[in-house]
């Protein structure tokens with residue numbers, strides 16, 4: 001009997017963990033498993049804000065795919081997906097086509113820019129190793145340039161972060177740690193540098209526990225972060241950001257705008273003809289698309305509804321990892337001729353957000369955490385993922401063990 005071809009697109013949390021789970025559960029004679037990814041490495045998106053601020057080197061965040069996967073069991077193809085053709089059971093890549101019997105789409109997220117003028121052209125986003133490395137170098141270059149110009153240019157030292165969701169808050173937390181180091185290195189007084197977080201909603205971290213939000217804002221303000229709350233970003237130019245607050249238009253001179261104000265699913269999925277909402281495909285209970293019995297979706301490309309609130313679950317790594325276990329299990333069932341696929345229900349264990357290296361906030365179960373204990377919890381969560389992905393060896397190589405830093 002012909003072995004079925006299982007093709008996984010994207011080596012993010014969803015794609016990578018699907019591959020790892022299949023590697024463990026399927027025998028080599030049962031299926032051909034291929035993982036396609038544009039880089040030779042997997043990266044932990046949840047650490048990218050640290051790479052962007054320069055508080056953690058990006059080589060800690062990325063992991064060589066062939067160090068985690070067994071090439072005898074999973075074939076890795078480094079290529080860029082261009083389009084998906086489900087009617088033909090085919091995927092077009094930059095360097096060739098690949099055919100499948102079962103497809104898993106895990107192409108992740110991209111920034112949602114809501115058509116705001118100048119954003120695509122002039123703002124940075126924290127969305128990959130490449131984009132995070134660019135932000136770090138851009139900030140450093142501006143610090144280096146500042147004292148080399150006759151006319152002191154404040155645009156170089158105003159760092160503006162759009163959105164005070166979890167990404168924006170975690171990023172300004174890292175900046176608050178990094179900026180004093182940069183000031184020392186480039187002989188710039190700390191009070192000269194502004195870190196400004198602009199949020200449209202009436203509060204930072206809308207929807208999160210109000211007491212923890214207050215703790216986070218107080219802690220970040222004490223480290224020099226300025227918040228503009230109820231301030232809707234309207235425009236970005238090469239040297240300014242414009243927002244509206246209380247019907248007043250304000251402009252901040254800056255050449256560093258980091259947009260962290262929303263995500264959508266990878267546009268390749270939508271462009272390939274799948275029905276999407278903000279780029280995410282609404283899936284059946286068993287994680288297959290409504291139209292195709294042979295196409296599964298994992299991670300930020302998938303849209304699943306929380307029945308209690310009747311709203312989509314937020315796209316998170318936590319859910320992507322759990323979905324990958326479900327998808328791998330269902331693929332195993334199909335490959336072995338079974339028909340009863342398992343439905344997926346997320347088990348939300350909590351949410352913890354860092355506020356720099358030694359501070360955090362979070363809710364775990366029914367418990368609220370803040371400060372050092374939350375910060376330790378965040379590292380425990382990160383380390384648990386590494387253990388799941390690549391065992392003890394990977395944990396020792398990439399894990400976060402310094403609980404005081």
Ligand code: FAD
Nearest residue numbers: 010012013014038045046080081108299300315316317318
């Ligand atoms: P991704 O992690 O986005 O991975 C997609 C993969 O597909 C990448 O490897 C990419 O290179 C590859 N790819 C993309 N396009 C192509 C193409 N055309 N061809 C080939 N390969 C391609 N969630 C949490 O649960 N906890 C957290 O603490 C947390 N912190 C976060 C911090 C930050 C700064 C950010 C930005 C997000 C955070 N999230 C967190 C959200 C979480 O990172 C995402 O939900 C998660 O990364 C989604 O996983 P994924 O597998 O869908 O895709």
Ligand code: NAD
Nearest residue numbers: 163164165166167199200201232233261262314315352353
């Ligand atoms: P988000 O959508 O959660 O937050 C975006 C924020 O930007 C919102 O507060 C929104 O009000 C604001 N915003 C939107 N348009 C704006 C405008 N024009 N001007 C000013 N503000 C504007 O996006 P995110 O923070 O990037 O998070 C994406 C996903 O990743 C979420 O599901 C989040 O839960 C997850 N995540 C989790 C963690 C964690 O668990 N520690 C960390 C980062 C991200």
